[in-house]
Amino acid sequence: MKEPESILKPESQHFIEQAIEKDLSEGKNGGRVHTRFPPEPNGYLHIGHAKAICLDFGMAEQYGGKCNLRFDDTNPTKEDVEYVDSIKEDIRWLGFTWEDREFYASDYFGKLWDFAVSLIKRGLAYVDDQSAEAISGQKGTVTRPGEESRFRNQDVRSIEENLDLFYRMNEGEFEEGSRVLRAKIDMASPNMHMRDPIIYRILKTPHHRTGSKWKVYPMYDFAHGQCDYFEGITHSLCTLEFEVHRPLYDWFIDQLKTDDYRPRQIEFNRLNLTYTVMSKRKLLELVKDKVVRGWDDPRMPTLCGLRRRGYTPESVRRFVDLIGYTKVEAINDVSLLEYAIREDLNKRAPRVFGVLKPLKVIIINYSGNITEEMDIENNPGDESHGRRLVPFSRELFIEQDDFMENPPHKFFRLAPGQEVRLKGAYIIKCTGVVKNDAGEVTEVHCSYDPETRSGGPQAGRKVKGTLHWVSALHALDAEVRLYDRLFSDEDPSGHRDVDPREFLNPDSLTILSGCKVEPSLAEAKPLDKFQFQRVGYFCVDYDSRPGRLVFNRTVGLKDTWARMNR
RNA sequence: UGCUCCGUGGUGUAAUUGGCAACACGCCUGACUCUGGAUCAGGAAAGUCUAGGUUCGAGCCCUAGCGGAGCAACCA
Numbered sequence: 001m002k003e004p005e006s007i008l009k010p011e012s013q014h015f016i017e018q019a020i021e022k023d024l025s026e027g028k029n030g031g032r033v034h035t036r037f038p039p040e041p042n043g044y045l046h047i048g049h050a051k052a053i054c055l056d057f058g059m060a061e062q063y064g065g066k067c068n069l070r071f072d073d074t075n076p077t078k079e080d081v082e083y084v085d086s087i088k089e090d091i092r093w094l095g096f097t098w099e100d101r102e103f104y105a106s107d108y109f110g111k112l113w114d115f116a117v118s119l120i121k122r123g124l125a126y127v128d129d130q131s132a133e134a135i136s137g138q139k140g141t142v143t144r145p146g147e148e149s150r151f152r153n154q155d156v157r158s159i160e161e162n163l164d165l166f167y168r169m170n171e172g173e174f175e176e177g178s179r180v181l182r183a184k185i186d187m188a189s190p191n192m193h194m195r196d197p198i199i200y201r202i203l204k205t206p207h208h209r210t211g212s213k214w215k216v217y218p219m220y221d222f223a224h225g226q227c228d229y230f231e232g233i234t235h236s237l238c239t240l241e242f243e244v245h246r247p248l249y250d251w252f253i254d255q256l257k258t259d260d261y262r263p264r265q266i267e268f269n270r271l272n273l274t275y276t277v278m279s280k281r282k283l284l285e286l287v288k289d290k291v292v293r294g295w296d297d298p299r300m301p302t303l304c305g306l307r308r309r310g311y312t313p314e315s316v317r318r319f320v321d322l323i324g325y326t327k328v329e330a331i332n333d334v335s336l337l338e339y340a341i342r343e344d345l346n347k348r349a350p351r352v353f354g355v356l357k358p359l360k361v362i363i364i365n366y367s368g369n370i371t372e373e374m375d376i377e378n379n380p381g382d383e384s385h386g387r388r389l390v391p392f393s394r395e396l397f398i399e400q401d402d403f404m405e406n407p408p409h410k411f412f413r414l415a416p417g418q419e420v421r422l423k424g425a426y427i428i429k430c431t432g433v434v435k436n437d438a439g440e441v442t443e444v445h446c447s448y449d450p451e452t453r454s455g456g457p458q459a460g461r462k463v464k465g466t467l468h469w470v471s472a473l474h475a476l477d478a479e480v481r482l483y484d485r486l487f488s489d490e491d492p493s494g495h496r497d498v499d500p501r502e503f504l505n506p507d508s509l510t511i512l513s514g515c516k517v518e519p520s521l522a523e524a525k526p527l528d529k530f531q532f533q534r535v536g537y538f539c540v541d542y543d544s545r546p547g548r549l550v551f552n553r554t555v556g557l558k559d560t561w562a563r564m565n566r
Numbered sequence: 567u568g569c570u571c572c573g574u575g576g577u578g579u580a581a582u583u584g585g586c587a588a589c590a591c592g593c594c595u596g597a598c599u600c601u602g603g604a605u606c607a608g609g610a611a612a613g614u615c616u617a618g619g620u621u622c623g624a625g626c627c628c629u630a631g632c633g634g635a636g637c638a639a640c641c642a
Contacts, residue, residue, distance in 0.1 A: 011580095012579090012581075012589095014579090038642095039642095042641090074642080075641065077641095078641075078642085132639085132640055135640080139638055140638070141567090141568085142567080143568045143569095144567090144638095145568095176640080180640055189569090190569040190570090192568095192638045201640040202640080203640085217640095219640075219642090220642045221642090240571070240572090240635085240636070243570060243637090246570095267571085269572095274577090280642090281641095322579085323578060324578070325579095327571065327572060328573075328578090328635095329572070329634080329635055330578065330579090331578090333576095333577050333578070333592080335591070335592070336577080336578070339592090342603095346603080346604065380600085380603090380604080381603095381605080413602090421600055422600090423601070454600065459600080464602090466599095466601060467601090531603085533601050534601045534603070557603050557604095558603065559602070559603085562602090564602085
């Protein structure tokens with residue numbers, strides 16, 4: 001065992017912890033740490049969000065502060081309560097709580113409106129009648145400054161007219177797209193976001209919370225920073241791409257603030273995982289086009305997908321902990337995620353016998369009239385998991401891969417003349433095979449040595465291999481779904497002008513039916529997790545029913561034999 | 567081409583803030599094992615993008631270059 005972490009060299013701090021501690025030591029915000037997790041309810045959460053959630057809630061927890069849940073619901077055309085509910089479920093599943101601090105950007109529509117009105121009154125915002133095309137045409141490029149809209153000029157449009165138009169925009173008098181409200185900042189700014197950004201647009205789609213009260217909605221950039229400000233957020237943690245938005249947020253807060261309090265935005269690297277895509281837009285496409293079975297398809301990097309796949313919240317949090325927070329754009333190896341779930345399930349998943357591709361074994365010197373109950377530990381590494389009884393009889397199933405008629409060197413499994421131990425039962429020796437017309441082995445005949453029963457007089461005899469097995473008479477039928485990476489390319493969205501779907505892995509799902517599992521699994525319920533010994537970790541799918549068991553393979557075991565054969 | 571950010575083993579992160587480049591995953595070897603799992607012991611693998619500079623001493627500071635990413639939605 002390793003030493004407890006506390007007496008090891010203290011874990012080094014990442015740059016955000018350092019920043020927070022510096023603020024704390026300087027007495028900023030009266031020693032408060034208050035963060036927020038601000039999802040848009042327009043899709044399901046994925047593991048990239050888990051990274052943000054762990055940071056937002058984690059920093060608050062670590063420094064004795066609070067973390068708000070705030071839905072960024074400023075665009076009714078894309079958002080829905082379905083997503084609100086799933087997001088809350090996923091955050092709870094991860095193990096975090098926002099107590100009574102469930103907020104919505106839409107809670108602040110009134111304040112935001114008032115702020116916009118105040119900007120107009122101060123000559124810092126104006127209504128622009130131009131089309132979207134015209135406005136973007138005047139925006140300039142990254143190397144060339146933009147041109148000012150003629151409506152920017154107060155001689156053309158007075159403050160009074162701006163106010164009148166803004167009110168009428170919200171009364172529904174004008175069509176969507178016919179007018180917008182813009183902040184008057186700097187059309188020549190090297191930062192594109194400062195070139196008179198649009199802050200309000202007309203949208204007549206009813207909002208999932210405010211109904212049709214509003215006809216104008218604030219843009220994200222006009223809402224986000226101010227909401228943080230309204231909530232007294234001290235540290236606004238977000239991903240790298242918002243770095244260039246920060247000056248704009250600061251500009252708005254400058255117009256709003258009454259003292260020197262200001263949320264501090266710190267940007268960190270987003271999570272990218274190999275062999276998958278992580279943008280909500282791309283994930284939504286996979287769902288809509290039925291490439292996968294839904295948001296919770298076990299191949300999806302969504303939290304609901306990982307949950308259905310058999311991942312535990314602890315393993316997800318452990319993974320997030322392992323990858324850290326930096327400012328380097330990185331792509332994390334999915335095998336580290338797999339390590340995290342193996343590590344967790346190795347401790348908690350009971351061991352059972354499950355045979356994916358059954359091959360019949362007949363013990364020729366074992367009576368056909370008896371059944372023995374073999375007493376087998378549920379987790380060899382941890383006695384507290386207890387033991388169970390597994391029935392053994394003359395006819396068994398073993399894994400097809402565990403038998404070879406003409407084995408290569410170092411094949412420690414069953415082969416003619418070769419001995420193996422049946423885990424928890426007897427040592428058997430292969431005495432012959434039965435083949436069908438096609439020459440395939442359909443039955444393996446073995447003899448057993450009664451002295452070698454586990455716990456018996458000859459139990460200590462060494463044989464090279466140990467196999468898992470199920471009694472043919474007692475085994476339960478099951479369907480097993482094997483998952484592989486969704487994409488065959490390490491970085492499917494990392495190719496310019498190539499649709500990631502060019503790289504879809506056609507073998508990402510394999511459904512096996514007629515699998516045989518031990519009878520103790522009869523009552524297994526969805527999301528129950530097991531290790532099918534020597535095969536991998538599996539969890540019961542939502543589709544599973546008593547008498548029609550369905551398992552998902554979460555992840556395989558490390559397989560030295562398979563690796564040797566690569 | 568403008569602005570912003572970033573370059574440390576294969577991957578992801580560290581380096582007590584200027585002092586022997588460390589950790590995890592992966593890989594290799596051995597031990598142990600009634601899971602070819604787990605566990606344990608050991609090993610290979612970067613000299614920190616490049617070139618200068620400051621310094622007794624630079625991954626860290628300075629200068630220049632090179633390379634990568636982000637930003638021009640009435641999306642968030």
